[in-house]
Amino acid sequence: MCQEKVLSLQNLSMSYGSKSVLNNINLDVYAGQIIGYIGPNGAGKSTTLKIMLGLIEEYSGTVELFGVDIATSGYSYKRKIGYVPENAELYDNLTANEYLTFIGELYGMDKSKAAAKAKNLMQQFDMEDVLHTRISSFSKGMRQKVLLISSLLHNPDLIFLDEPLNGLDANSVIIIKDILEQLVAEGKTIFYSSHIMEVVEKISNRIVLLKDGEIAADGTFEQLRKQNKQGSLESIFNQITGFDEHKQTAEKFVQIVTDGDYDE
Numbered sequence: 001m002c003q004e005k006v007l008s009l010q011n012l013s014m015s016y017g018s019k020s021v022l023n024n025i026n027l028d029v030y031a032g033q034i035i036g037y038i039g040p041n042g043a044g045k046s047t048t049l050k051i052m053l054g055l056i057e058e059y060s061g062t063v064e065l066f067g068v069d070i071a072t073s074g075y076s077y078k079r080k081i082g083y084v085p086e087n088a089e090l091y092d093n094l095t096a097n098e099y100l101t102f103i104g105e106l107y108g109m110d111k112s113k114a115a116a117k118a119k120n121l122m123q124q125f126d127m128e129d130v131l132h133t134r135i136s137s138f139s140k141g142m143r144q145k146v147l148l149i150s151s152l153l154h155n156p157d158l159i160f161l162d163e164p165l166n167g168l169d170a171n172s173v174i175i176i177k178d179i180l181e182q183l184v185a186e187g188k189t190i191f192y193s194s195h196i197m198e199v200v201e202k203i204s205n206r207i208v209l210l211k212d213g214e215i216a217a218d219g220t221f222e223q224l225r226k227q228n229k230q231g232s233l234e235s236i237f238n239q240i241t242g243f244d245e246h247k248q249t250a251e252k253f254v255q256i257v258t259d260g261d262y263d264e
């Protein structure tokens with residue numbers, strides 16, 4: 001494995017008011033790694049991503065990207081980062097071409113080169129016929145593809161993906177998984193946050209599980225499987241997060257739904 005350190009979190013902690021969200025996270029990530037960053041709802045995954053993206057500054061500890069401390073390095077490091085947020089706002093009134101060219105320019109690309117590259121990438125997703133159509137008319141999956149293209153247009157070295165397969169059909173999912181594999185083979189580093197365990201299990205070469213703002217597991221899928229004596233990543237996740245009452249919870253939920261006492 002290539003040993004260039006791309007990302008380093010040292011004693012990273014973060015609180016919202018009196019509520020501690022991240023508690024002393026230490027993590028080194030190397031080029032060519034695709035990290036499956038998983039954890040229960042509210043564990044602190046998005047908060048970590050937002051800190052690394054410079055969107056949240058009220059943390060303690062040190063965040064180094066590409067060997068420099070982001071608190072003191074200015075914003076130039078952001079040009080090497082691509083980001084697919086879980087809930088993205090696209091500019092609905094722009095066409096795909098206008099939006100992608102705009103994003104390319106924000107990342108410092110020449111306008112005509114950004115437009116040409118966007119067109120080429122749209123073609124690969126069979127979307128060339130809607131290049132000049134407003135995003136407002138796009139389906140969920142089409143929007144997601146535009147978002148994925150916008151995050152990769154400037155050829156970033158470090159890519160943060162938060163539920164990147166949202167709304168994509170089965171064929172598109174296969175293409176995206178292949179794209180991620182090939183990007184990693186090119187030496188890119190990917191931080192992949194998702195709740196879809198089968199996909200995380202398949203594409204990640206390292207899995208980091210966050211629980212209550214702390215790293216509860218860190219290793220390859222095989223290592224986690226050996227340590228936890230469990231078959232799938234889903235069952236490892238359930239075991240580490242202490243989740244064993246799903247049947248009872250479901251029974252109670254359905255009991256309340258079907259409880260005649262509430263009916264008129």
Ligand SMILES: Nc1ncnc2c1ncn2[C@@H]1O[C@H](COP(=O)(O)OP(=O)(O)OP(=O)(O)O)[C@@H](O)[C@H]1O
Binds near residue numbers: 046
């Ligand atoms: N702006 C905010 N103000 C106060 N609390 C916040 C804020 N943003 C997040 N939190 C809290 O921080 C904790 C971690 O949230 P975060 O969004 O990082 O979790 P997550 O692991 O990404 O969850 P999910 O899987 O549901 O997306 C949660 O308890 C959340 O309520």
